[in-house]
Structure formats: C-alpha cells, structure tokens
Amino acid sequence: MWDNSGGRGGAGVSTATGLDGTRVLVTGACGFVGTTLVSTLLARGADVVALDLPGAAWDRMPPAVHQVRADLLDPVSLVGVADGCAIVYHLAARTDLDGRTPADYAVNSTGTRNLLEALPADVGRVVHYSTQLVVGLFDEARFIDESEPYRTRTPYGESKVASEDIVRAVAGERDLAWTIVRPTSVYGPWGGSPYREFFATVRQGRYLHVGRAANLVSLVHVQNLVDLTLLLSVHPGAAGEVFFGTDFHPYTMREVVDTASAHYGVRIRTAPVLLLIVAAYLLGILKLVGVPVPLYPFRLRNMRMTYCYDVSKSVRLGYDPRFGLADGIEDALTWYDAHPDFDPATS
Numbered sequence: 001m002w003d004n005s006g007g008r009g010g011a012g013v014s015t016a017t018g019l020d021g022t023r024v025l026v027t028g029a030c031g032f033v034g035t036t037l038v039s040t041l042l043a044r045g046a047d048v049v050a051l052d053l054p055g056a057a058w059d060r061m062p063p064a065v066h067q068v069r070a071d072l073l074d075p076v077s078l079v080g081v082a083d084g085c086a087i088v089y090h091l092a093a094r095t096d097l098d099g100r101t102p103a104d105y106a107v108n109s110t111g112t113r114n115l116l117e118a119l120p121a122d123v124g125r126v127v128h129y130s131t132q133l134v135v136g137l138f139d140e141a142r143f144i145d146e147s148e149p150y151r152t153r154t155p156y157g158e159s160k161v162a163s164e165d166i167v168r169a170v171a172g173e174r175d176l177a178w179t180i181v182r183p184t185s186v187y188g189p190w191g192g193s194p195y196r197e198f199f200a201t202v203r204q205g206r207y208l209h210v211g212r213a214a215n216l217v218s219l220v221h222v223q224n225l226v227d228l229t230l231l232l233s234v235h236p237g238a239a240g241e242v243f244f245g246t247d248f249h250p251y252t253m254r255e256v257v258d259t260a261s262a263h264y265g266v267r268i269r270t271a272p273v274l275l276l277i278v279a280a281y282l283l284g285i286l287k288l289v290g291v292p293v294p295l296y297p298f299r300l301r302n303m304r305m306t307y308c309y310d311v312s313k314s315v316r317l318g319y320d321p322r323f324g325l326a327d328g329i330e331d332a333l334t335w336y337d338a339h340p341d342f343d344p345a346t347s
Contacts, residue, residue: 019230020045025085027072027115028092029065030056032344033129033183035190037089037226038065044230051081052092060190072111078118086124087233090115093129093163096193097156105159112163116170126178127233128167132218132244133157134182137307141216145310146182146242164242179238181229183245184309188222188328189335192344199333202260202268206294209270213254215306218246221328224321228314235317244309247328248321253303259325263333276300 024041028034029050035057041048042064050061054069061067070077072092082088092115093108102109116126134157135148150161164180171178187195201207225245232238261268277300284296311319323331336342 108159221323
C-alpha cells in the first residue's frame with residue numbers, strides 16, 4: 001500500500017513560477033478553492049484582481065486584492081475587469097448537483113462565454129476549472145486519463161462539458177492560450193459540503209465502514225490543487241491541454257476514514273454491505289419527504305464506488321504535491337477544529 005505520510009516529498013510549485021508582480025484575475029475568488037488560490041498568489045507576489053458576486057464572502061479577501069463585484073451573466077459588469085491581467089483563473093461556477101437541467105447552470109456555460117468575450121486580447125493564459133464529472137464516476141479499478149470521452153450523467157456535468165467546448169471555441173477564435181483543469185474531489189480548509197459534513201460524521205462516531213471499504217477514491221487537498229493550477233498557468237506545455245487535478249495517487253475509503261478517525265480518537269465500526277443497502281433505501285424514503293438523514297442510496301453508492309484519475313500528465317510537467325493523505329487530512333481537520341462555527345453558506 002502507498003505511504004500516506006506525505007506526498008512525494010514535494011514543496012508544491014517552485015517559487016520561480018514567474019508570478020512575482022504579475023497581475024492576474026481570479027473569478028469565484030471568495031469560494032472554497034478561490035480563497036486558497038488568492039492567498040497563494042499573493043504569497044507568490046502576484047497582483048490579484050478578485051471577482052465574485054456582490055453577495056459573496058468578501059470578508060475572506062485580504063486587503064491587498066483588488067475587489068470586483070460582478071455577475072458573469074451580466075456582460076456589462078465584466079467590461080474591463082481583466083485589463084492589464086496576464087493570467088485569468090476562471091473558477092466561478094455553480095457546482096452543486098441539485099439542478100434539474102443544464103439550463104440551471106447557465107453561469108457555467110453562458111457565464112464562461114461572457115467572460116472570455118470580455119477579456120482583452122493580450123491575456124497570456126486562461127485557466128478554466130471544469131470537473132471530473134465531465135467524464136463521470138466509474139466503479140472501475142482503472143486509471144482514467146484526459147483522453148476519456150465525455151460520459152457525464154448529471155446536468156452539472158453537462159454544463160461543464162459545454163463550458164469546456166466554449167473555452168476551446170471562443171479562446172480559439174480569439175487566439176487566447178487556454179488550459180483546462182478538472183479537479184477531482186477537493187477537501188481542505190474553507191471546504192463546505194460534502195467534506196465538512198463527512199468529517200463531522202466521523203468525529204461524532206456516526207460513520208460506518210461499508211464492508212471492507214477497499215474501494216479506491218481520487219481526492220485532492222486544496223493546496224495541492226492550487227499548486228498544480230499555478231504550475232499549469234505558467235508552463236508552456238500546459239497550453240491547449242486538459243489535466244485532472246488530484247493527489248499523487250488514490251486512497252482506499254478505509255484509509256481516508258481511519259486517518260480522520262485517528263485525529264479525533266474515534267473508533268470506526270464496520271457494517272455488512274447488505275444491512276447498509278436496506279437502511280439506505282429505508283432512510284431514502286424519509287429524505288424524499290424532507291427529513292434530513294445520514295444515509296440514502298446515492299450517498300451509499302458514492303461511499304462504495306471506485307474512481308481513480310490519472311495524474312501522470314501533470315507529473316511530467318513538474319507537479320509534486322506537497323500534501324499526502326495523512327498531513328492533508330490533519331491540515332483540514334486542524335482548520336475545522338480552529339473554526340467550529342464555520343458555515344460556508346454565511347461566511
């Protein structure tokens with residue numbers, strides 16, 4: 001089994017990434033990943049323009065950033081937002097799975113088009129965040145690489161497929177260099193659903209291993225994802241390419257849960273698969289009528305599913321993630337411990 005004490009001994013992106021003094025635009029800056037991206041860019045000496053909705057969590061933004069309150073669905077509000085910017089990090093998106101049709105995720109498609117059409121011609125690179133869900137989650141023990149065809153099963157995934165097509169088309173028409181990053185399952189400081197609830201369930205001793213819990217999952221600590229993003233934004237070999245954003249290797253679900261439970265000193269029990277299947281369907285009936293439940297069929301399927309995404313393309317360009325599972329989860333849980341009142345919906 002892999003050594004989960006750390007990553008590959010890496011320190012993330014080298015400080016010599018060419019960002020010192022570089023003006024950059026970050027959309028979705030006040031979000032989970034955006035918050036860490038902004039702070040890391042500032043630490044690397046970048047001049048950051050942060051764009052988000054007027055009602056976003058602007059209290060997260062350091063004083064050094066230039067704040068732009070705008071709506072990607074309002075083209076007028078985007079005029080001039082990227083003037084003087086060499087790199088655009090486009091993270092803004094609706095990312096929940098509650099929408100019924102791709103039209104519910106217009107910000108992911110139409111908003112991306114509006115942003116690209118508003119950019120000045122001298123932007124050097126557009127880094128667009130997509131998702132692993134454009135190719136879907138497969139319960140298969142194989143590594144899925146960037147050549148995998150689109151096989152999404154959700155309106156959210158469909159909206160991100162459309163966004164990738166828009167990036168290729170509009171950036172191509174405008175001769176803008178682009179890079180697409182597909183994050184896998186992201187956790188870490190400032191993270192909301194599902195990991196905030198997942199770790200809380202472990203802390204409270206309410207989580208159960210599903211059988212052997214030997215299914216493999218691709219996760220990425222938020223700082224690893226940000227470090228990869230910075231590397232790809234300045235690497236010539238990343239232009240016109242797609243990359244999965246994930247840790248160096250996948251982990252078994254039992255490893256993930258046991259690592260979190262060790263932080264809290266909680267013993268995790270194991271339940272037979274069949275028993276949990278029956279319980280999930282019974283509790284799912286309550287969920288349909290609005291009763292909050294800890295387990296239902298969709299969640300159980302995700303707990304049991306194997307999905308592994310290939311990171312070798314990023315490694316060839318120099319990606320060397322600084323966090324492995326043990327120190328990554330310790331970092332996340334220490335942050336949650338220090339912020340017990342954190343509510344991603346209000347902060």
